[in-house]
Amino acid sequence: MDIYLPIAAISQDVFVLLALGGVVGFLSGVFGVGGGFLLTPLLIFIGVPHAIAVASSANQLVGASVSGALAHWRRGNIDFHMGIVLLVGGFAGSVAGVWFFALLRRLGQIDIAISLAYALLLGTLGSLMLVESTRAVLRLRRPGAGQRKLHQHIWLHGLPFKMRFRRSKLYISALLPLSLGFFAGVLSAVMGVGGGFVMVPAMIYILGMPTAVVPGTSLFQIIFVAASVTVLQAVENRTVDAVLALVLLVGGVIGAQLGTRFGTMLRGEQLRALLAILVLAVAAKLAFDLTVQPDDPYSLETLGE
Amino acid sequence: MRRALALLLLLWLSPAHAAEPLIADLTSHLVAITTGFTGADVVLFGATDGPGDVIVVVRGPNREAVVRRKSRVAGVWMNTRQVTFVAVPSYYAVYSTRPLDDIMPAATRARQDIGLANLRLDAVDKDRSPQEIADFRAALIRERRQEALYADAVGGFNFFSGELFHLALGFPANVPTGNYTVQIFLVRDGRVVGGQTSPLYISQAGVDAEVNDFARRRALVYGVIAVVGAALAGWLSSLPFRHA
Numbered sequence: 001m002d003i004y005l006p007i008a009a010i011s012q013d014v015f016v017l018l019a020l021g022g023v024v025g026f027l028s029g030v031f032g033v034g035g036g037f038l039l040t041p042l043l044i045f046i047g048v049p050h051a052i053a054v055a056s057s058a059n060q061l062v063g064a065s066v067s068g069a070l071a072h073w074r075r076g077n078i079d080f081h082m083g084i085v086l087l088v089g090g091f092a093g094s095v096a097g098v099w100f101f102a103l104l105r106r107l108g109q110i111d112i113a114i115s116l117a118y119a120l121l122l123g124t125l126g127s128l129m130l131v132e133s134t135r136a137v138l139r140l141r142r143p144g145a146g147q148r149k150l151h152q153h154i155w156l157h158g159l160p161f162k163m164r165f166r167r168s169k170l171y172i173s174a175l176l177p178l179s180l181g182f183f184a185g186v187l188s189a190v191m192g193v194g195g196g197f198v199m200v201p202a203m204i205y206i207l208g209m210p211t212a213v214v215p216g217t218s219l220f221q222i223i224f225v226a227a228s229v230t231v232l233q234a235v236e237n238r239t240v241d242a243v244l245a246l247v248l249l250v251g252g253v254i255g256a257q258l259g260t261r262f263g264t265m266l267r268g269e270q271l272r273a274l275l276a277i278l279v280l281a282v283a284a285k286l287a288f289d290l291t292v293q294p295d296d297p298y299s300l301e302t303l304g305e
Numbered sequence: 306m307r308r309a310l311a312l313l314l315l316l317w318l319s320p321a322h323a324a325e326p327l328i329a330d331l332t333s334h335l336v337a338i339t340t341g342f343t344g345a346d347v348v349l350f351g352a353t354d355g356p357g358d359v360i361v362v363v364r365g366p367n368r369e370a371v372v373r374r375k376s377r378v379a380g381v382w383m384n385t386r387q388v389t390f391v392a393v394p395s396y397y398a399v400y401s402t403r404p405l406d407d408i409m410p411a412a413t414r415a416r417q418d419i420g421l422a423n424l425r426l427d428a429v430d431k432d433r434s435p436q437e438i439a440d441f442r443a444a445l446i447r448e449r450r451q452e453a454l455y456a457d458a459v460g461g462f463n464f465f466s467g468e469l470f471h472l473a474l475g476f477p478a479n480v481p482t483g484n485y486t487v488q489i490f491l492v493r494d495g496r497v498v499g500g501q502t503s504p505l506y507i508s509q510a511g512v513d514a515e516v517n518d519f520a521r522r523r524a525l526v527y528g529v530i531a532v533v534g535a536a537l538a539g540w541l542s543s544l545p546f547r548h549a
Contacts, residue, residue, distance in 0.1 A: 004340045006516040059531050066539030108373050108384045227532040234528030238520060242531035249535060253542035290381045298444035302395060303369040
């Protein structure tokens with residue numbers, strides 16, 4: 001059954017979209033990641049225009065992160081103080097990111113910028129994850145190794161404008177979460193991702209937050225950054241397809257529930273190795289598409305309505 | 306039944322009664338694109354006052370179009386050159402009873418703007434060489450042909466009694482919306498002896514059209530609604546698992 005996507009102006013099989021949302025939701029349930037970084041490339045693979053794939057993913061992300069953040073909030077795992085400082089930076093980042101997006105679009109380079117950013121990011125991320133999970137699998141065989149200190153103080157924490165974050169038990173410079181939030185905002189605007197896969201390690205290793213509050217706080221700030229990106233993209237670039245986002249959400253919710261259950265049956269290290277291979281495969285496909293000689297070097301864009 | 310009535314009407318209007326060499330009209334002047342639209346046929350009826358060739362030119366609303374060319378930069382294919390054309394018909398189809406070359410000389414066709422080869426496309430970028438502009442122009446027509454938005458089809462005409470004809474104008478699923486013109490020419494001995502123009506309006510209809518229109522006119526409100534809708538969906542989906 002085909003559904004007409006009003007902004008993308010294409011017809012897509014509604015079951016393909018539901019399945020896509022479901023697969024991404026399933027993966028996010030299994031691996032506990034946002035899944036946005038897989039959603040945008042998959043949408044591009046099925047023929048949704050790059051710019052619309054990115055902006056509609058951001059729209060879908062609002063719903064997915066509300067759902068996730070609520071679960072963490074009920075367990076008291078959100079540092080709201082930190083979250084608000086992060087999202088102030090995030091708002092600024094999303095404004096800068098959407099402006100940059102519009103500029104790339106005018107220059108006719110938005111497609112390649114999105115593909116390139118994804119290929120680089122997923123390639124790096126996938127390699128790091130593969131190395132980490134291989135090490136973890138090896139470490140399992142030699143128990144007792146690899147204990148980390150609970151909290152390390154590094155020079156970055158001593159920058160001016162120090163602020164106290166009670167929930168995270170931190171007294172650090174506000175510039176750190178502000179710039180981290182800014183970076184996440186730019187990522188969200190240009191790539192349609194929440195940036196959880198960058199934010200979570202950064203919050204643990206750079207800010208030094210306790211691991212328990214990191215996912216909830218990250219999801220909390222993603223809600224607002226994704227919301228800001230969605231509104232800005234709708235106004236500036238008219239690339240938000242709300243129908244597409246809703247269909248993906250429905251699939252995603254079902255997938256996430258199945259994924260969470262499935263995830264508890266598998267071992268963490270093996271799961272992460274699987275995810276790493278999947279991420280690398282998507283990166284490889286994007287990189288291949290970028291470097292292979294196109295059938296027709298010419299492309300056409302119709303302007304204005 | 307409708308076809309028979311239309312024929313009767315045409316017979317009554319036919320050139321034997323009026324002094325026109327060619328009379329033609331569309332059975333419908335409106336095509337509505339709704340959810341699940343897979344293309345549409347609009348039937349054209351016509352009558353001539355004697356033998357001759359008929360050419361039909363269907364032209365969609367003009368839009369600006371940018372043609373870009375990729376080349377390899379540091380191993381990656383990226384857009385490096387571009388030419389902007391103004392007033393490019395978003396749809397252009399020619400139907401004729403015989404190949405255009407056999408019907409009228411190229412010079413006459415050029416004068417009447419008939420055929421893809423005679424499509425007037427003006428490039429904004431004046432600093433490009435004529436050869437480069439020609440390459441980009443050819444690419445534009447090639448792309449549009451692939452999308453089935455440009456075509457010069459021969460045939461499709463059904464003649465009854467030699468003077469009455471009907472023709473189905475086929476529009477693809479991706480047809481652009483807006484005001485179209487359908488020009489019908491009667492050609493005899495290489496000269497246009499009769500002509501007529503008929504308007505056609507192609508529009509989006511239904512919920513999709515309203516969403517699209519709203520997203521354009523009230524972009525901010527649309528963005529806010531998209532966010533609230535997604536947030537609500539996220540909240541609703543978390544309800545059944547609250548106590549899990």
